[in-house]
Amino acid sequence: MTDIADFSAGRDATIRDAMATINASGMQMLLLVDGEGRFLRTVTDGDLRRLLLAGAEMADTLERLPTLNSVTAPDDISRKAALAVMDRHEINHLPLIDGGGRIVRVLNRRDIGTPILLSTPHMGEAELHFVEEAFRTNWIAPLGPNVDAFEREVADLVGAGHAAALSSGTAAIHLAVRMLGVKPGDKVFCSTLTFAASANPIVYEGGEPIFIDSEPGSWNMSPVALERAFDAARTEGWMPRAVIVVNLYGQSADMDALIDICNRHGVPVIEDAAESLGARYKGKPSGIFGRMGIFSFNGNKIITTSGGGMLVSDDEDLIRKARFLATQARDPAPHYQHSQIGFNYRMSNILAGVGRGQLQVLGDRVEARRSVFEAYRDGLADIAGLEWMPEPDWSYSTRWLSALTIDPAVAGISVNQVISRLAEEMIEARPVWKPMHQQPVFAGCRHFTHGNTSVADQIFETGLCMPSGSNMSPAEIARIIDVMRGILKPG
Numbered sequence: 052m053t054d055i056a057d058f059s060a061g062r063d064a065t066i067r068d069a070m071a072t073i074n075a076s077g078m079q080m081l082l083l084v085d086g087e088g089r090f091l092r093t094v095t096d097g098d099l100r101r102l103l104l105a106g107a108e109m110a111d112t113l114e115r116l117p118t119l120n121s122v123t124a125p126d127d128i129s130r131k132a133a134l135a136v137m138d139r140h141e142i143n144h145l146p147l148i149d150g151g152g153r154i155v156r157v158l159n160r161r162d163i164g165t166p167i168l169l170s171t172p173h174m175g176e177a178e179l180h181f182v183e184e185a186f187r188t189n190w191i192a193p194l195g196p197n198v199d200a201f202e203r204e205v206a207d208l209v210g211a212g213h214a215a216a217l218s219s220g221t222a223a224i225h226l227a228v229r230m231l232g233v234k235p236g237d238k239v240f241c242s243t244l245t246f247a248a249s250a251n252p253i254v255y256e257g258g259e260p261i262f263i264d265s266e267p268g269s270w271n272m273s274p275v276a277l278e279r280a281f282d283a284a285r286t287e288g289w290m291p292r293a294v295i296v297v298n299l300y301g302q303s304a305d306m307d308a309l310i311d312i313c314n315r316h317g318v319p320v321i322e323d324a325a326e327s328l329g330a331r332y333k334g335k336p337s338g339i340f341g342r343m344g345i346f347s348f349n350g351n352k353i354i355t356t357s358g359g360g361m362l363v364s365d366d367e368d369l370i371r372k373a374r375f376l377a378t379q380a381r382d383p384a385p386h387y388q389h390s391q392i393g394f395n396y397r398m399s400n401i402l403a404g405v406g407r408g409q410l411q412v413l414g415d416r417v418e419a420r421r422s423v424f425e426a427y428r429d430g431l432a433d434i435a436g437l438e439w440m441p442e443p444d445w446s447y448s449t450r451w452l453s454a455l456t457i458d459p460a461v462a463g464i465s466v467n468q469v470i471s472r473l474a475e476e477m478i479e480a481r482p483v484w485k486p487m488h489q490q491p492v493f494a495g496c497r498h499f500t501h502g503n504t505s506v507a508d509q510i511f512e513t514g515l516c517m518p519s520g521s522n523m524s525p526a527e528i529a530r531i532i533d534v535m536r537g538i539l540k541p542g
Contacts, residue, residue, distance in 0.1 A: 055154055059084050060113065062091075066099055067109040073099075080144055082154055083113060089152040092119040093144070123148045126155040129475035130163050137163075166477040167531060170351040170452060173416060173522040178408030185401045193218075193378075195400030201407050202361070208410065209328075209336040211344065211363035213370035216398035216406075217377055220325040220347030220360035224295070225252035226373045226396065227321045227343040227362060231293045233258040238289065240280055242272045242297035242304075242323070243486040243498060244507040249297050249323050250487050258292065262488040264501040269443050270454075270510060271304035272296050273501040274312060280499040281316050290318060296341065297323040299484075300440060300516070301353070301420070301449030303332035306340040321345070325360070328353055329417040331447040338363060348402075353416050353451055353521070354409035356402040417449045419521035423528060424450040427517055430532035433541045436461030454483060456513040462539050466515050469538055476534045483514030 058076035060069055061084060073081050073096060081094040094116065107115055122140045124133060126147040133145055143160040181197055190196060198216050206214040217223050233239060235257030241250050243262035253260045263280055266273035277294070284290055294313050296304050306322070313320050320341035324330070328346045330337040338344035343366075348359035362373050375381075380393025398406075409416075428439050436458040442448050459465045466482060473480045486507040488498035498505070518531060 055082065055156065058082060058157075059154070060094075061086065062112060062114045062116070064113050065110050066102060066107060066113070069094060069113060070096070070099055070109075078144065078157065078159075082146065082157070083116065084154070088154075090121075090123065090146060090148055090154050092116070093121040093146065121146065124158075125149075130477045131475045133158050134160070134163050134477075163477070164527075164530070167479060167518050167523065167527050168520065169479045169481060169516065169518050171520045171522065172350050172355045172357075173520060175408055175412045177411050178405045181404030181407045182401055185404050190400040193395075193397035193399045195403070197400045197403035197407060198398055201398075201403040201410070204407060204410055205346070205361050206363060208413070209338050209344075209363060211339050212365035213367050214361050214363045215370050215373040215377065216403055217360045217362060217373075217396045218398055219248075219358055219396075220323075220345050220349065221248040221252065222377070222394065222396040223345035223347075223360040223362040223373075224249065224321065224323060225255055225394070226376055227345065228252045228256050228258070228293065228295075229376065230369055230372055231319055231321070231342070233292045237292040238284070239293050239295060240277065240291045240318075241295040241487065242299070243488050243505075244270060244299060244484055244510060245297040245323070245487060246325075246484055247487065247490065247492075248325070249295055250493065253295070260487065260493060260496050261291065262486070262493070262496060262498045263294075264499060264505050265299075265507045265510060266305070266501055267506050268441055269302060269305060269446065270299050270440055270506075271302065272309055273506065274305060274308040276499045276501045277309060277312050281312060283499070285316075290316060293319050293321055295321045295323055297325075298327035298330065298337055300454050301327045301330055301451030302440070302442065302446050303327055303330050303337045303448075305443070305445070306332050310340055319343075325349075326352065326451045327449055329413050329449045333445045339365075342366070343369060348406055348409075353420065353449055354406070354413055356398065356406040356409070359398050359402050359406060416521040420450045420453075420519055421448070423519050423521075423523060424453040426528050427453050427455075427532065427535075430529075431535055431539070434462070434536070434539045435541075436463075437539070450519065452519045453517040455515055455517070456510060457515055457539070458513060464538065466513055469515060469535075472538045473531075473534060476530075478531055478534060479518060481516045483511055483516060486511055 059082040083091040123146045145158045147155045202214040233256040237258045239253045244265045250260045264276040322341035322344040324338035325347035327337040343364045346361045348356040377396035380391040382388040438456045440454040
């Protein structure tokens, strides 16, 4: 950053000196200050040319400059507000002034930077090759060699027997729910701390979601709460048709404990690994522990196909049936014939090509997101009241989103206030998922807690998701940490 003294001058400076200062500083302007260092006005090349055209000499001083009320701002102005001032006045430099009228710094439009978003797509170099191949061979439809290869590559990566590439992770969950025979009135247990797409497919089939609380050690489905739910079901004389276990923010749930409970009651598990491709549980890839597993390739996920998902299973018949249902359930007849209701859920060959290229850099993307998390944790280590999403010994999280909780009693500020302050600095942050049992659309659905109160509710009230993109620069990460340190004072 250019030192303010390098492009400041008093009224006793000559026009020649002022021109030399402007030229040397590269700031395209000069700051005129009084003898006490208080800001008077900005001076541009244009101002000096106008003086010369009016008859001034190069040796004349800046005393000849007229008084001007230059646009300034207080030194605590936010990036968003500063940009609005610049846009309104069509300027590229904004002097920031302290309470004594002195210049603290000059904000350059390019210094403000672009907004830092929560999780943006991160394209590599291989994607274009597969997409161009799809165009060259005219495989544009929702089938083709990229789809076939993408299915094989994902299955091989996670160690699943078979895979079906679909239009979204939601579609994958819906097909899994349908194939497990959920009918109107059937009950399905589902993690409560998740996005609505985990639970909506239950309702698509007329089922009733029953929500299971989180455990504090992983933020994922609590085996204690799940056991409580099964005890209630057994007492009342019914069993759920399935259990949907969600791997939150790139971290696996405690699958051994959860599947052991489900196996004892003869209930199949759908593992919603939408956010956890690349994660591991006890050394094994996420997404392969249930009867079926699902992944998402939405635009904000670790790797993306713009929109897309994958259903995986060791049961070849299930994947074969999924492909059948995903292509409108068209019967193998020479004419268009349908004996079942199907869906338009298959992935296009073009998007599968994007996925194949993305899959090649999955490991790099995971490591990059874990590095972002570690940078936040290290950079904010001395801030009181922060607790980072825990990573149990059995977990290797992708840190799809860097999540933490803020204790307002200790930090002196609420999560919503932090989000608003970050937004003023053009940094996107979000609360953690609102638990499903709190959602208006699921009002009246049952909820089984881990303890006497809901762990998921507490995480929601105090939880924050930070920008976590694998394509964020070190400067952007440092900017976020600096802003957070300004909002949350060290304890």
